[in-house]
Amino acid sequence: MVARIVSTRTDAEVSLADTFGSAKATLPGNAVVKEMRETAFGAFAAHGLPHRRIEAWHYTDLRSMMREALPLAPLPDVRALEAVRVELAAAILPAGPRLLIVDGTYVPTLSDALPEGATVRSLADVLAEGRADLIDKLAAAKFAVGDSIVALNAALMQDGVVIEVAPGAVIAEPIHIVYATAAQTPVARFFRSLVVVGAGAKILVTESSLGAGGRVGQTFGALIFDVADRAEVGHTCMMTKTEPGSLRLDTFIAELGADVTFSSFALVHGEGLMRRQLFLRCVGDNTKAALNGVSLLKGRDHADTTLDVEHIGLGCEGRETFRYILDDSATGVFQGRIRVAPGAQKTDGKMMSRALLLSDDVVMNNKPELEIFADDVACGHGATCGGLNEDQLFYMQARGISRAEAESLLLEAFASELADNIGHEGLTAAFRAEVADWLAARTVKG
């Protein structure tokens, strides 16, 4: 019998293998890291791009949606960096040091020094140096087990930042990780960053993007928080300014010690295909963690937020609150899994997603899940989908407010209700401005 070998790999998978083959010799890292990359790519290759039969990717079938894999972004050249410098100078960001990541590469010459108590190094340096504890945290082996996109990021990570915050340090102003693009042709960027927060330290980290200037690209990012006891950590991510036809896949990982206060807020309103997958482990006792997000989608945008929250410590509180506004033919995905380990008694977990559907052609997929292995816990979830409330609209119109303005007021209220969770005035204002821009564009169109 003659076995017929059929390649079932997609074009994108084939080019990713080529990319890894030709880049692995030059990607940063010592021998241990190179071995890790090989293993990671092996894991990716074994499964290929995730598809609808992979539960966590059921509503975002990357294998069919990602038609091609773009070439790896080159190191930005001097001219490109100058363009980014100009763009950065014009950008309006709240005060605080900026760390620039251009096409996946950390650029110290465009970045600020961090205040006392915090240090930053490039991921490339850390991988080359090979300090075991940092490599361990970067590998985040306990998280996202079996996720081939996280494996792909581990195999191809070009650069990123490694921030270390000393125990007890209080960093008053937010540390901004700013993503910029420089390549003149469509490229793929892979970056991974790590924030190690010492016991009792206090910081706020933001992620935002500079305008991409009309270039299509693929972005595979990962940000890992390792938070020691009693620390207070805030995080915001503005997943904005992606271009139509582009792809952005972000993985967010956080491991929290005891008595930690952790809060993360994301705004998703780029264009194209966007996915944020968040993995959170509350390992210590009495930690409070809140994950919040608002997605504003129109056109044919597809935005997926997938959570995996694991409670291991005693008496932790988890609050996951996500909102979506969907217009035109946009698709929203919310998947949230709360896992309570045996022994994680007194866990208090609440997950909620609410979606406002503004057109008949939108799709919202909600999938909350609870897996509870402890008996003394209070966990719940809820999901709602619906249109704007007609009684509220009529009440406002009866006071003279036009239908369009009434809709805008209600949409703004819906999107902004979570803004109090940001916990920083400047960042809240920046968020509100983004929401207002999105609504203004909607009104003009309507």
Add this chain to the structure above:
Amino acid sequence: MLEVKNLTVSIGDRKILDGLNLTVKDGEVAAIMGPNGTGKSTLSYVIAGKPDYTVESGEVLLDGENILEMGADERAAKGVFLAFQYPVEIPGVATMTFLKAALNAQRRQRGEDEMTTPAFAKKVREAAELLGIKNEILKRPLNVGFSGGEKKRMDILQMALLEPAMAILDETDSGLDIDAIRIVAEGVNKLRTGKRSFLLITHYQRLLNYIVPDTVHVMAQGKIVRTGGKELALELEKNGYRDFVTATAAE
């Protein structure tokens, strides 16, 4: 002047208003009394422009102009105001923001300049004080967590700010204690000036002790079945609506 002529309105295949006729002259305070479920709120919604209803026939004229084809916001700018039987909660929209949006929207529709924030804030504070509305409430989302009485007063505050030509008050007295009724009535009486007309919809005669109407209409089964002076309210209080309901049912 408001003229409702031969108005027939249905929801789905159910007829609610049945050839209703009603005139409220400039400066007139008219009251409509009638049993529950007779269509009083429906009438007020149809005049204000709520879209759920089908107008089968008839007209609603404001100063001679048919307003039935206009959107609710346009009618509001022309001076129609409805104090809701059940004011709506609007989470996330601060009361002050809402009031300012409403006032300026009407001013824009009428081609007037928008009001500046300080002038507006002063106007609101003064009007709120007269109605016994605490400042703290103005910072909260509109009507969210307000008591029944606070919601009603908030609607009257809006009326005071918007200075409508034709104000319809749908059971503004229900759910109010006697002190609150007195405060609301004072607010209304202060606005009884010039050409401004009122249509008071009420179930009980009590409110009419404080806001004395020029005319009283009795509504039953979707139409006005009797019209008289303020003494008609006292008669209804004594005898109830039974005569009217059976009289029309027998027709």
